[in-house]
Amino acid sequence: MRISANPLRGQQFPAMLLLLAAALGLLLANLPTHDAIAGVLDAHIAVPGTSLDLSVAHWVSDGLLAIFFLVVAIELRHELTHGELNSPRKALQPAIAAAGGVIVPIAVYLLIAGGETTASGWPIPTATDIAFALGVLAMFGKGLPSAVRVFLLALAILDDIIGIIFIAALFAHDVNWIFFGLGVLGVVVFGLLSRWLHATGHAGIAVTMGIVGVVVWGLVAASGVHATIAGVMLGLIMAPVPAERVRHGLEPTVNGFILPVFAFVAAFVVIPGVSPSELSPAFWGILIALPVGKILGIGLFGWIAMQIRPRGTKPTLETPDLLAAGALGGIGFTVSLLLANLAFASDKLLRDEAILGVLAGSLLALVLSGVIVSLRARHYRRLSAAVE
Template identity: 45%
Template sequence: MALPFLRSERTAAMLLLVAAAAGLVIANSPAGHAVEQAMAFELGWSVHAWIEDGLLALFFLVAAIELRHELVNGELRSPALAARPAVAAAGGVLVPIAIYLAITAGSGQEGGWPVPTATDIAFSLGVLAIVGRGLLPQRIRAFLLALAIIDDLVGILLIALLFGADPHRLPTLVAVAIGAALPARWGHAVRRALEPTVNGVVLPLFAFAACLVAIPEVDRLAPAFWGIAVALPVGKLIGIAGTTWLLDRIWVRERRRRMPPLDLAAVGALGGIGFTVSLLLASLAFRGRPEVAAEATLAVLAGSAASAVVAIVLLSIRVARIRAVARLRERVRPSGRGPGPATGAPLV
């Protein structure tokens, strides 16, 4: 029974949240110093490095397998299907970068620009599943999944191009190469075998270790903190929703095929939940600068939390509208007769 439970998007999101909160609370408690010393214990690498540079490779292996599946058989299998999420992902990468660079200009911390580019698949889909409760149109999930997978690809490319020379990145790059090369049947089997371990052990451990940071005073926060904390919720929402809205107006002539603005805004907000890859990029971008890296980690948590709150509000409004339409249908439909769903008011 544990394996299906650990495959759930809701479970993955909840475990990530609990692990991150535990790390943050412990780091700011009297036990924080002892736990940090334990994480620094050397076994060839430190315990923290084994988690970040070793175990996390399993996450990237699963992500690469999922990416290959979507490119061959899924939501990205043709240019027509991939166009909308690809444009949305481009906007969701470029706008946060621009916001981050504008805020950090001249601070010497401009190198953190990759941090707000990522979207966390498990967390964003988990929030969607928890709030949506099966009532939202399937195309919202399909669009978010395709967008998040493209974001993962961007994150993998950034890690390879910017930090590939670091020997600690070798397990990650090897895992990505293996996942991308596996035949579909083998890839499916490997993914099903690893998914419970990744969701139930690897990602919570990484979230816990990454969030072992002390919270500084607000007036001492670095420009990198504000750049990331603003770029994730604001940049992602504007970049994803804005570019997709513009694309739909230019490219999609039939209005019923366009995504409603509320759905676009909700997906844009969900895209701002950076978490796993953003936390890794924060660690890599500011390696050797522990104070800035810690603040970048806090910024990822703050920005992701703000994005999640906005997404929950927007999705709740959407669900309430769907329920209101359903109740209206029930009231106007005569018992046993009357217009069915095909002739009633549109649900979405």
């Protein structure tokens, strides 16, 4: 198998780059550099002749991140048609575990932060950052059976689907259905063009697709539906071969630029100068729900899922492997940061504390998953050595 020499196509380096970008954003937000950088991020850039007038920070979260969701949607479509989720039999067990990885974190969050001002943050701890999770698996999981990685991949993909549904359903505001309908029409045109491109290979069609894609993004953004949904729709409708070429072409840019820039901007928050007891329940709810809620939810529901198998056969994964998958699932990061921005968009202080909760909870899950995955990998290496 040919291995790409580009580290931005791997799993470990992009994960480390994301972590460094977030750490840099948090550091610079709490140094004298804060005001200068905040001034840049708050500066507005308008598109002449349109209603689009966004701050630099929103151009990153609504614009650049739409490209990330385009790539995510292409990967989702592949897995749903040709990959790990292309049949009900394959999808059943990770789907049950993914349900636990959503339900239990929500319950934990609401138990801690179910008050009137903070309850709206319940979607935040439901996400899994697949890039981080697979990066940790690659760094610490040498020797793990492939079934663990396949299960985690399917789990994270289902989490992505749930996160996309939450963004589309919960955070649309004052929807202009005419603009949104025109955007959907543009998506259909984009899909037809992609099939024409596949049939002819004409470069002019690719350019036209790019223009149509930008117009679709603008219409969805102007409609009141979160602009990242445009990327999802475009990625899902694209013909498979052109879609794979687009994913391959964009992967280094997404991993090396778009996600680190978003991580920097999202993590650019001031740490409140208060005692831990004065922090919002939203902070504590996210901090606990990400690592603990995910481990409990994925572990318990995953165990239930493993009981659904032909009589006399062994479970696909052992219980400790499910706990490792749960710990990896607690690394919410990218989508959780976006959800934190959306859930508390009208309250800057609460939003910042929620973001700090995402960073701290994801870091805790990262450490826990590194330890558990290392122990499980060592266990399987010993078994392999004993057999030899």
